[in-house]
Amino acid sequence: MTxxxxxxxxxxxxxxxTVSNWVDRNLKWIFTAPAIAFVxxxxxxxxxxxVFLSLTDSAxxxxxxxxxxxxxxxxxxxxxxxxFWPAVGRTAYFTAVALTLELGFGLAIALLLRxxxxxxxxxxxxxxLPLVATPVAVxxxxxxxxxxxxxxxxxxxxxxxxxxxLWLSGKESALNTIIFIDVWQWTPMxxxxxLAGLSTIPEEPEEAALVDGAxxxxxxxxxxxxxxxxxxxxxxxxxxIDAMKTFDIIYATKGRNGGSNNEAETLNMLAYNESFGxxxxxxxxxxLMLFLTFIIIILAVLAILRKKGTRV
Amino acid sequence: xxALGAGMTACAPAGGDSSADVTELTLIxxxxxxxxxxxxLAVDYEEETGVKVNLEFYGNEQLNDTLKVxxxxxxxxxxxxxxxxxxxxxxxxxxxWLADMTDYVSSxxxxxxxxxxxSARDAVTLDGVVYGVPVMTERHVMYYRSDLLEQAGIPVPxxxxxxxxxxxxxxxxxxxxxxxxxxxxxxxLVTQFSSFLYSYGGDFQDEDGxxxxxxPEAIEAYEFYGKLLKDYGPPGATNMGWPEASAIFAQGNxxxxxxxxxxxxxxxxxxxSAVVDTVAYGSFPAGPAGSHPYSIVPxxxxxxxxxxxxxxxxxxxxxxxxxxxxxKLLSEATVPVARDSAWADDEATSGFPAGLVEIVRSSxxxxxHDRPQLEQVALAREIVGAPAVVAIEGxxxxxxxxxxxxxxxxxxxxxK
Numbered sequence: 181m182t183x184x185x186x187x188x189x190x191x192x193x194x195x196x197x198t199v200s201n202w203v204d205r206n207l208k209w210i211f212t213a214p215a216i217a218f219v220x221x222x223x224x225x226x227x228x229x230x231v232f233l234s235l236t237d238s239a240x241x242x243x244x245x246x247x248x249x250x251x252x253x254x255x256x257x258x259x260x261x262x263x264f265w266p267a268v269g270r271t272a273y274f275t276a277v278a279l280t281l282e283l284g285f286g287l288a289i290a291l292l293l294r295x296x297x298x299x300x301x302x303x304x305x306x307x308x309l310p311l312v313a314t315p316v317a318v319x320x321x322x323x324x325x326x327x328x329x330x331x332x333x334x335x336x337x338x339x340x341x342x343x344x345x346l347w348l349s350g351k352e353s354a355l356n357t358i359i360f361i362d363v364w365q366w367t368p369m370x371x372x373x374x375l376a377g378l379s380t381i382p383e384e385p386e387e388a389a390l391v392d393g394a395x396x397x398x399x400x401x402x403x404x405x406x407x408x409x410x411x412x413x414x415x416x417x418x419x420x421i422d423a424m425k426t427f428d429i430i431y432a433t434k435g436r437n438g439g440s441n442n443e444a445e446t447l448n449m450l451a452y453n454e455s456f457g458x459x460x461x462x463x464x465x466x467x468l469m470l471f472l473t474f475i476i477i478i479l480a481v482l483a484i485l486r487k488k489g490t491r492v
Numbered sequence: 493x494x495a496l497g498a499g500m501t502a503c504a505p506a507g508g509d510s511s512a513d514v515t516e517l518t519l520i521x522x523x524x525x526x527x528x529x530x531x532x533l534a535v536d537y538e539e540e541t542g543v544k545v546n547l548e549f550y551g552n553e554q555l556n557d558t559l560k561v562x563x564x565x566x567x568x569x570x571x572x573x574x575x576x577x578x579x580x581x582x583x584x585x586x587x588x589w590l591a592d593m594t595d596y597v598s599s600x601x602x603x604x605x606x607x608x609x610x611s612a613r614d615a616v617t618l619d620g621v622v623y624g625v626p627v628m629t630e631r632h633v634m635y636y637r638s639d640l641l642e643q644a645g646i647p648v649p650x651x652x653x654x655x656x657x658x659x660x661x662x663x664x665x666x667x668x669x670x671x672x673x674x675x676x677x678x679x680x681l682v683t684q685f686s687s688f689l690y691s692y693g694g695d696f697q698d699e700d701g702x703x704x705x706x707x708p709e710a711i712e713a714y715e716f717y718g719k720l721l722k723d724y725g726p727p728g729a730t731n732m733g734w735p736e737a738s739a740i741f742a743q744g745n746x747x748x749x750x751x752x753x754x755x756x757x758x759x760x761x762x763x764x765s766a767v768v769d770t771v772a773y774g775s776f777p778a779g780p781a782g783s784h785p786y787s788i789v790p791x792x793x794x795x796x797x798x799x800x801x802x803x804x805x806x807x808x809x810x811x812x813x814x815x816x817x818x819x820k821l822l823s824e825a826t827v828p829v830a831r832d833s834a835w836a837d838d839e840a841t842s843g844f845p846a847g848l849v850e851i852v853r854s855s856x857x858x859x860x861h862d863r864p865q866l867e868q869v870a871l872a873r874e875i876v877g878a879p880a881v882v883a884i885e886g887x888x889x890x891x892x893x894x895x896x897x898x899x900x901x902x903x904x905x906x907x908k
Contacts, residue, residue, distance in 0.1 A: 240583055240867065241564055241587035241588075241589070242564050243564070243566070243588075327728070328726065329727065329728075329740055329743075330739065330745060348731060349728025349730065349731035354731075435680075439731065440678035440730040440877075441678075441881065453870075456556070457871070458870050458871045459560065
């Protein structure tokens, strides 16, 4: 046994050496390979397939025969003034208003919570509660609260002597009511991020300003805010991407079409309806590609603004 | 060789060797009274045959989304699925997602396919091919508050005009009480609007399948439906599907509620209903062309074409829809089953509200569909529902109906 094993040992060691040499030389590729494979499988392939579908008239079942129709789907959406452009407008309005309110309230509440006070930890937990609730459940809950006939909101309005409102059921009020829900749910996240940002700001500059006789507003405007700017920018980018893609609460409160007059139909809702409701995979894919393009453009603009901001 | 043999027998009716080895089946469905009854039946089936049936239940829309994703991927991880015939049978069968069950249903005379209501059998048959077994039926009925009608001395309405008059008389919006609650959201309302359309002498399509939603009858029906909700309905009606509209009635805030009879159980549950003792049931009131409510099959069980256990799946479907279990479902879980023998059995129907049983037994004048009949049902519902929303909001119905007619016809032409 030993005699037969000996001759084979040398070449085997030789092979082992060659392999380990090769591994040493290509270490950076080998160690990153799982990550690259992961990205390829889960990001590049789906996007590539979506681009492919967006150039076809695939519908109903992806295994059914379909034709390549070039950029017809894109042309269809870009010229659609009944559904597409209003949805773009609503997405922009929703994102801008919700983001502004969330950053405003978030900043104000974070500054209040920054100072230590009795019962601070309890208050913090309560403020963060909306964040941990499931969005669909949140939507269902507010749908009941805002029910015009049997909901709590109108009972409250009437007891305060105010006129009852249609809230989520109204053509004009629906989107604003959904913004309210979004602000209720996501302001805590902004608070969380800003509190983390505030805790990293050194106290010395503010103390120096205090010694120099700056009042509270001046200390905030010229000392705290500039130092908090990078955190605020990060929070804004995170939240704006999420707000643009908001789906759960709109779906739970207004259904698949964003209401009877499509009054709460954003781009994400429209794309969902086109693919799952209408089974038009080709045009839904084109719509999603347009949506992705919009998000990338807005992110680029925000990134440029952030760079400029930090340079000044 | 064995695999090949199993593959071949899978196409043949009445389980051969291939179903003998199956120990587990998976069924997915949308929540309904039927799925509630199924939970106990599945346990019985496992005890009786040793085959475990895994049940997965979703909401209606979520089920359709799940089915589309799984079937597009040709998934075989479920064997049986319940689906809404009216919504998806055309699309799914043409996609090759539903197994042909024609041979299965005629394979066992004792199980008796002919015992199923003929309208229900028609509903699950397309171009001569049977794609499922109907497990629930559904009719449009009028729920009303017997106490309020009695107090006001109003007889139970038998025509739509009488209904409007009664709703007007009982409507009291200052006190948060409304004459009538119905679906007013664009897509959900289409199915409930259908009976109004038929009773006014219209339909969504003519015999050749062309659009007919701008006929004078259709416009009148749209206007009537809209007027009911605009003048005597709760605020925010255009945001209401059946869960919202029925909640208004269940809370005791409306005198009438017109929707499917399969919701009767929601008003009989004291936990959710303030009208347990005062709700009563009437036939759909007659319009100018008579009373023509829809009578449809909302839930059907079919077999996944990609399933590798088709014969075993059929054995379960056959068992769960046999006469004994149909009667059990009707009496214990108030499932409006599709078997004539179950409805003829007084004992089986005893758990069902008496007023409703009579309505089910007399199916005269009913129409077998409650929405446009084509592949792209979802898109068509958006189109034909729009004029009703315009009517509820008090807009120009005839312009909206003309637009709907053009769009709907275009959609139909695209499928030809």
